[in-house]
Amino acid sequence: MVYQATVSAPVNIACIKYWGKRDTKLILPTNSSLSVTLDQDHLRSTTTSRADPSFTKDRLWLNGVEEEIKPNSRTATCITEMKRLRANLEAKNPNEPKLSQFHVHIASKNNFPTAAGLASSASGFAALVKSLATLYQLPSTPSELSLIARQGSGSACRSLFGGFVAWEMGSSPDGSDSLAIEVASREHWPEMHALICVVSDDKKGTSSTSGMQRTVETSALLQYRIKHVVPERMKLVSEAIKTRDFNTFAKITMQDSNQFHAVALDTEPPIFYMNDVSRAIISLVVEYNRVSVDAGGPIKAAYTYDAGPNAVIYTLKENAKEIIELIVKYFPQANQFRDPFGLFGENGVQGKVVDGFNTTVVKPFGIGAVKELIHTQVGDGPRVLATEEALLGDEGLPPKA
Amino acid sequence: MVYQATVSAPVNIACIKYWGKRDTKLILPTNSSLSVTLDQDHLRSTTTSRADPSFTKDRLWLNGVEEEIKPNSRTATCITEMKRLRANLEAKNPNEPKLSQFHVHIASKNNFPTAAGLASSASGFAALVKSLATLYQLPSTPSELSLIARQGSGSACRSLFGGFVAWEMGSSPDGSDSLAIEVASREHWPEMHALICVVSDDKKGTSSTSGMQRTVETSALLQYRIKHVVPERMKLVSEAIKTRDFNTFAKITMQDSNQFHAVALDTEPPIFYMNDVSRAIISLVVEYNRVSVDAGGPIKAAYTYDAGPNAVIYTLKENAKEIIELIVKYFPQANQFRDPFGLFGENGVQGKVVDGFNTTVVKPFGIGAVKELIHTQVGDGPRVLATEEALLGDEGLPPKA
Numbered sequence A, B: 001m002v003y004q005a006t007v008s009a010p011v012n013i014a015c016i017k018y019w020g021k022r023d024t025k026l027i028l029p030t031n032s033s034l035s036v037t038l039d040q041d042h043l044r045s046t047t048t049s050r051a052d053p054s055f056t057k058d059r060l061w062l063n064g065v066e067e068e069i070k071p072n073s074r075t076a077t078c079i080t081e082m083k084r085l086r087a088n089l090e091a092k093n094p095n096e097p098k099l100s101q102f103h104v105h106i107a108s109k110n111n112f113p114t115a116a117g118l119a120s121s122a123s124g125f126a127a128l129v130k131s132l133a134t135l136y137q138l139p140s141t142p143s144e145l146s147l148i149a150r151q152g153s154g155s156a157c158r159s160l161f162g163g164f165v166a167w168e169m170g171s172s173p174d175g176s177d178s179l180a181i182e183v184a185s186r187e188h189w190p191e192m193h194a195l196i197c198v199v200s201d202d203k204k205g206t207s208s209t210s211g212m213q214r215t216v217e218t219s220a221l222l223q224y225r226i227k228h229v230v231p232e233r234m235k236l237v238s239e240a241i242k243t244r245d246f247n248t249f250a251k252i253t254m255q256d257s258n259q260f261h262a263v264a265l266d267t268e269p270p271i272f273y274m275n276d277v278s279r280a281i282i283s284l285v286v287e288y289n290r291v292s293v294d295a296g297g298p299i300k301a302a303y304t305y306d307a308g309p310n311a312v313i314y315t316l317k318e319n320a321k322e323i324i325e326l327i328v329k330y331f332p333q334a335n336q337f338r339d340p341f342g343l344f345g346e347n348g349v350q351g352k353v354v355d356g357f358n359t360t361v362v363k364p365f366g367i368g369a370v371k372e373l374i375h376t377q378v379g380d381g382p383r384v385l386a387t388e389e390a391l392l393g394d395e396g397l398p399p400k401a
Helices: A074-092 A121-135 A142-152 A154-160 A208-218 A220-242 A246-265 A276-294 A317-330 B074-092 B121-135 B142-152 B154-160 B208-218 B220-242 B246-265 B276-294 B317-330
Strands: A003-010 A012-016 A021-023 A033-037 A044-052 A059-062 A065-067 A103-110 A164-168 A179-184 A192-199 A301-305 A311-316 A370-377 B003-010 B012-016 B021-023 B033-037 B044-052 B059-062 B065-067 B103-110 B164-168 B179-184 B192-199 B301-305 B311-316 B370-377
Touching: A003 A121, A003 A154, A012 A154, A012 A220, A012 A246, A012 A301, A021 A208, A033 A154, A033 A220, A044 A121, A074 A121, A074 A142, A103 A121, A121 A142, A121 A154, A142 A154, A142 A179, A154 A164, A154 A179, A164 A220, A179 A220, A192 A276, A192 A317, A208 A246, A220 A246, A220 B220, A220 B246, A246 A301, A246 A311, A246 B220, A246 B246, A276 A301, A276 A311, A276 A317, A311 A317, A317 A370, B003 B121, B003 B154, B012 B154, B012 B220, B012 B246, B012 B301, B021 B208, B033 B154, B033 B220, B044 B121, B074 B121, B074 B142, B103 B121, B121 B142, B121 B154, B142 B154, B142 B179, B154 B164, B154 B179, B164 B220, B179 B220, B192 B276, B192 B317, B208 B246, B220 B246, B246 B301, B246 B311, B276 B301, B276 B311, B276 B317, B311 B317, B317 B370
Parallel strands: A059 A103, B059 B103
Antiparallel strands: A003 A044, A012 A033, A033 A164, A044 A103, A059 A065, A164 A179, A192 A311, A192 A370, A301 A311, B003 B044, B012 B033, B033 B164, B044 B103, B059 B065, B164 B179, B192 B311, B192 B370, B301 B311
């Protein structure tokens, strides 16, 4: 009997940013956050977990390379917690096989290059937890699993759901109420699209784990943000999602990206994640929205930046084409745009701006400043995959490269 | 009889930043600020003012080009206020000539290129007000004159003093207590040196006048800064200056520069003044200080940035040579370093780092990223100059170019 499960899990990009822990071991945040889950058809982590009495220890392979599971590491914590849930189930159902007593082999891979600087820890830990939950046949809800994924990587808890997801910070010291909930499903607002601009950067970044704790320790502004700004924004953006009000969604998303980078800058020494290319993309989005708003129209695009220079631009499907044309105009691409939604036909992207756009707001950059453009949309939660998708072979080991 | 006076006035660079007005007409700030006055031997505005019954209107020339004095403009306000003070004096001393009833001709120039992006409005309005005060033989103190210079350009009020200067925000709605005071003279701490790194920038900046009002209107973080952060920092940095505690001075100066740019970024749409070169200079200063602090030494340099990409690095005289070597190492210069303090001798600046410096924190830039380095020090207040320095010829007009 082979006890094995393979799942994939999505990336999520926050509109209300998570920055700061009140408990670094349990990964309890200083504020609630809210994200959009992106489509696994384009970006995903895939993980296979197997339990077997012949295994001599827990082992992990990431993108084909074995990684040591250190005692008390975040990965070890997630595996231990999942085994504990399995043991509870076995205790209630004595006929269940004692999988909780077996060691596990886990293989995981991402379908996007690590070099792209896209956070893979969220999708990675969500896939890890979901694959073990499937292997162990746990009845746990996504919110229950999010409690464990959170201890792997905070933002991973939000990747247990599709659609629009809140991570409620909770108040309990044991973290039992710091979990993800669905604000709305992908089907509620399927027109939500995202364009990821992968930005080249020479600079060695500050890791988000160490960066956010420095902010907690040194930024006076963070304390104000936590107490007085985020709670109101969580309400407003949740309401905007429920009413499909893109204008409000966009406004708050941009404000909160700005404020996250503001508190990073208010840190000692200061933390910068955006560079001149990131700044230029902001200027383009601001001008693109100005043209629409000045003509009595809505805000049509919202930029947001995580702990790196890459931009994610949220927009509605109807405006995606204009925005891709705009970005390509200022950031010429080495490779042809992959066009997963079939917007451009044979001629491909020309690179152009909308009528009334002030082209002097930004000077065009050279090829490579934006290395890649990934067009995607709001997506679903973790998927259980067929046996053929497994990343472990008959021996319970990844296939040789 | 020729009624004329020529003065020069210095530039000042704030350690605690002024950003936000509570009254835009009177230029009353939302918080107090504090600056170091730089040496007029290196950077100055020079202004000649003349009053004559034959003049048919008030006229102004900036760097040889006539500028219209618009009614109710800031320049007009300063001239009107100075004439009012003269009229008061004439009322008390009936034998004084009635200069307040004559029109004035005013010629002003800066000895630094406007293209350098160094704020000339502070030194310019200080020189304007001081030249009129001298022309009118007013008994006004520098603090009294600062009330008027403030209405020309907020930070100009701080250029009425040498040394270390606070602009007390005051509380009166009429602005009568929003003025500059001396915290310490230049002689108190003559070792305070400054290195100005003139940074090239393609981007059209946001004017500080419009930028700060957008921050007042849209940044929640600014309100916290004003109420809870600045008052404490004003006390701490004043005390650091009085005790010549460079470590504390530097720490707070860098924190406050960071926080000013943080609230600019928290503005809607966000305002960026620093670019990738500015960020790189911060990284160099942070690493340079780390080497010293890790060896049990003090903080040796403090960066600060105003509403543009230029860095000003404060340091003590004994460390200036190391810092110039460091900046030149990463930012090679087209022209030889002008060495006003004679630090380098025949071989000039080599471009090198101190022992233990992690050279990978920043990649070296090409020639021109930092266009110019200006080495200066804490300086004195406005100077009354000899007749030979006058910028107006016999006719009361600037000499033809």
